[in-house]
Amino acid sequence: MSKTIELTVQPRTVIGKDSKKLRRQGVLPGVIYGYSIEPQAIQIDGRTFQRVYHQAGNVHLTLAMA
Numbered sequence: 203m204s205k206t207i208e209l210t211v212q213p214r215t216v217i218g219k220d221s222k223k224l225r226r227q228g229v230l231p232g233v234i235y236g237y238s239i240e241p242q243a244i245q246i247d248g249r250t251f252q253r254v255y256h257q258a259g260n261v262h263l264t265l266a267m268a
Contacts, residue, residue, distance in 0.1 A: 207258050209251070214243040 214231055216224055221231040228248045235241040 205258075207254055209246065209254050211244040211246045214245040216245075217243060 211232070214221075214224075216231070224231050224245060225248075229245050230248045230251050232244050232246065233241050234244055
C-alpha cells in the first residue's frame with residue numbers, strides 16, 4: 203500500500219541565474235514537467251522540502267493538478 207504525502211508549492215517568477223538568490227533565501231527552485239503537460243517553474247520552502255523528503259525517502263513524484 204502506498205502512502206500519499208502532499209507538498210504545497212508556489213509558482214516561480216524568478217528564472218535562470220537569478221534562482222541563486224532564491225537558494226540563498228532558503229527557497230528551493232524547481233520545474234514540474236512530464237508527458238503532455240507544459241513545464242511549470244515552481245518554488246518551495248527548503249526546510250519544508252527537507253522534512254517531507256526525509257519522511258518520504260527517495261520516491262517518485264506524482265503531479266495532481268487542481
